[in-house]
Amino acid sequence: xxxxxxxxxxxxxxxxxxxxxxxxxxxxxxxxxxxxxxxxxxxxxxxxxxxxxxxxxxxxxxxxxxxxxxxxxxxxxxxxxxxxxxxxxxxxxxxxxxxxxxxxxxxxxxxxxxxxxxxxxxxxxxxxxxxxxxxxxxxxxxxxxxxxxxxxxxxxxxxxxxxxxxxxxxxxxxxxxxxxxxxxxxxxxxxxxxxxxxxxxxxxxxxxxxxxxxxxxxxxxxxxxxxxxxxxxxxxxxxxxxxxxxxxxxxxxxxxxxxxxxxxxxxxxxxxxxxxxxxxxxxx
Amino acid sequence: xxxxxxxxxxxxxxxxxxxxxxxxxxxxxxxxxxxxxxxxxxxxxxxxxxxxxxxxxxxxxxxxxxxxxxxxxxxxxxxxxxxxxxxxxxxxxxxxxxxxxxxxxxxxxxxxxxxxxxxxxxxxxxxxxxxxxxxxxxxxxxxxxxxxxxxxxxxxxxxxxxxxxxxxxxxxxxxxxxxxxxxxxxxxxxxxxxxxxxxxxxxxxxxxxxxxxxxxxxxxxxxxxxxxxxxxxxxxxxxxxxxxxxxxxxxxxxxxxxxxxxxxxxxxxxxxxxxxxxxxxxxxxxxxxxxxxxxxxxxxxxxxxxxxxxxxxxxxxxxxxxxxxx
Numbered sequence: 001x002x003x004x005x006x007x008x009x010x011x012x013x014x015x016x017x018x019x020x021x022x023x024x025x026x027x028x029x030x031x032x033x034x035x036x037x038x039x040x041x042x043x044x045x046x047x048x049x050x051x052x053x054x055x056x057x058x059x060x061x062x063x064x065x066x067x068x069x070x071x072x073x074x075x076x077x078x079x080x081x082x083x084x085x086x087x088x089x090x091x092x093x094x095x096x097x098x099x100x101x102x103x104x105x106x107x108x109x110x111x112x113x114x115x116x117x118x119x120x121x122x123x124x125x126x127x128x129x130x131x132x133x134x135x136x137x138x139x140x141x142x143x144x145x146x147x148x149x150x151x152x153x154x155x156x157x158x159x160x161x162x163x164x165x166x167x168x169x170x171x172x173x174x175x176x177x178x179x180x181x182x183x184x185x186x187x188x189x190x191x192x193x194x195x196x197x198x199x200x201x202x203x204x205x206x207x208x209x210x211x212x213x214x215x216x217x218x219x220x221x222x223x224x225x226x227x228x229x230x231x232x233x234x235x236x237x238x239x240x241x242x243x244x245x246x247x248x249x250x251x252x253x254x255x256x257x258x259x260x261x262x263x264x265x266x267x268x269x270x271x272x273x274x275x276x277x278x279x280x281x282x283x284x
Numbered sequence: 285x286x287x288x289x290x291x292x293x294x295x296x297x298x299x300x301x302x303x304x305x306x307x308x309x310x311x312x313x314x315x316x317x318x319x320x321x322x323x324x325x326x327x328x329x330x331x332x333x334x335x336x337x338x339x340x341x342x343x344x345x346x347x348x349x350x351x352x353x354x355x356x357x358x359x360x361x362x363x364x365x366x367x368x369x370x371x372x373x374x375x376x377x378x379x380x381x382x383x384x385x386x387x388x389x390x391x392x393x394x395x396x397x398x399x400x401x402x403x404x405x406x407x408x409x410x411x412x413x414x415x416x417x418x419x420x421x422x423x424x425x426x427x428x429x430x431x432x433x434x435x436x437x438x439x440x441x442x443x444x445x446x447x448x449x450x451x452x453x454x455x456x457x458x459x460x461x462x463x464x465x466x467x468x469x470x471x472x473x474x475x476x477x478x479x480x481x482x483x484x485x486x487x488x489x490x491x492x493x494x495x496x497x498x499x500x501x502x503x504x505x506x507x508x509x510x511x512x513x514x515x516x517x518x519x520x521x522x523x524x525x526x527x528x529x530x531x532x533x534x535x536x537x538x539x540x541x542x543x544x545x546x547x548x549x550x551x552x553x554x555x556x557x558x559x560x561x562x563x564x565x566x567x568x569x570x571x572x573x574x575x576x577x578x579x580x581x582x583x584x585x586x587x588x589x590x591x592x593x594x595x596x597x598x599x600x601x602x603x604x605x606x607x608x609x610x
Contacts, residue, residue: 017407024404029418032480035433036425038444042436097328104325108318116326123333125529125595129537129564130584131340133347133577138339154336157329187314188321217426219540220564224572234428241432242550248436255429266424270417274484 036259043067043253066253070240073250075229076257079236086148086222086232087215090155094211095204097157102165103196107173108188117166123159132224139225150225151232155215161207168203169196209266209273216262233258341588344581352578354571359578366582376583378558379566380590382467386542386562387535389471390478395527397475398482403512405483406490416487419480427477431544434473438545460547463559470541470560478534482527489523490516521603528602529595536591539564563587 045060144150181191219234240254352359438459446456459469552569554561571580
């Protein structure tokens with residue numbers, strides 16, 4: 001920088017927010033929170049509140065009664081357990097397989113490496129949703145339809161995961177470390193486990209978080225293959241809502257119950273995750 | 285994206301000078317390990333993709349050539365008849381219009397707001413992480429929960445949105461029956477969930493821009509707006525392309541929101557006159573309500589081609605718009 005005093009002062013102010021900026025952000029965050037709050041508001045009262053022109057702004061005392069009705073109407077415990085099993089498994093395998101592939105693409109040399117990687121990037125554009133018909137036929141033929149494996153197996157690893165982990169591993173893992181480990185006689189898998197994995201942990205954590213949320217909230221495919229007796233949380237919610245008369249207190253008690261676990265996960269990990277994103281993990 | 289090709293100094297590591305030159309079993313195993321391992325590590329993706337990506341795409345094409353009812357053991361081969369029927373199917377074109385309309389109403393404002401929001405979040409805020417978490421919160425919401433909540437908020441008679449409109453002295457809108465209004469309501473739902481997510485992705489890329497570039501532009505006399513258009517935007521190009529393509533692919537497949545927005549819960553009609561039935565919802569209805577798998581497969585393939593074409597158009601457009609430099 002030149003020694004120009006006014007310019008230096010302006011440069012020092014670069015990136016300083018004004019007061020109005022906070023106003024904009026507050027509006028955004030309140031807007032983000034509002035639907036959650038509304039859902040809890042209706043869930044904690046009865047349907048009568050919906051007919052009022054100006055609805056009450058504070059929660060009532062009926063939440064637990066409404067929540068109990070949710071468990072009576074659909075197999076909600078089962079659904080919760082199923083969602084935990086599915087999302088947990090999918091998250092574990094996606095992070096593991098994506099990290100492995102990311103390690104190979106970023107740091108190992110093998111024939112066809114670039115071609116295979118380009119292929120993976122291209123598959124990002126193939127919408128897996130459109131494969132639901134043959135997948136459904138295949139699952140029925142395998143006898144998997146209705147079982148949790150029909151939801152787990154198609155999501156074991158994703159192109160996005162591989163792409164994401166490769167981009168991070170390229171910078172995060174120096175060749176010197178790999179070489180040193182090889183000198184010490186480490187096998188490839190040990191190098192991955194003891195050298196690579198610790199180095200890419202921040203990116204793996206972000207991937208885990210996104211995968212868990214995507215899987216927890218997945219709807220179309222579970223709706224197609226699972227049945228009402230063995231649903232995931234999302235499928236159970238939809239069943240709550242189906243019918244001629246919608247009991248909103250009941251349904252929104254269900255949505256609140258389904259949102260609380262993921263909101264807790266998100267708030268616990270969110271800070272670290274968001275801080276992790278900011279370390280420049282995303283390279284376009 | 286950058287497919288960097290750093291040359292790995294691996295050849296040095298395989299020949300170990302300090303050990304005696306006797307290629308024992310251990311060495312052979314080690315060499316095999318180096319050769320085979322990379323393929324083993326990338327294999328899971330390709331196996332899964334073959335099963336859930338490639339096979340379905342090809343098999344869908346195959347099924348689309350048959351009059352194939354669910355549970356039918358001996359479907360009839362009818363060639364391209366499904367496609368012929370599809371091109372004359374007004375409900376399909378109607379659904380396609382709805383999809384494109386909802387897609388435009390959601391992705392255009394969403395990406396613009398996300399970009400501006402990222403520009404705000406890149407400032408040195410007090411409690412920066414807190415704001416970022418707050419903005420990302422909607423992403424954690426379940427789509428189904430969201431669909432139900434918004435259907436309730438936009439309810440024609442008792443919905444909160446109409447309540448507010450009436451309190452302000454405006455006339456209420458029938459958000460479900462009116463075609464355009466229903467598209468707006470669904471787009472608001474989509475935007476509510478994805479704007480913060482996209483803002484964070486863009487923000488991460490913004491943070492990677494070296495501060496010196498902004499300082500240099502400042503010295504050259506560039507104001508805030510000029511620095512944004514001339515420094516920030518061009519450097520964001522790859523990320524903007526990524527964000528645009530992903531929201532295109534997602535937006536054109538939109539399913540959950542219109543399904544749950546229906547006043548008749550559980551219905552796949554997308555409203556009484558299909559006013560907000562999207563292509564994926566029509567596809568779902570054809571396959572799993574009418575059990576016409578052949579016709580549904582034809583819909584799937586046409587939708588796939590449309591997505592590819594629109595994604596390509598967006599790729600070039602985004603490149604043009606952001607690309608003055610690189």
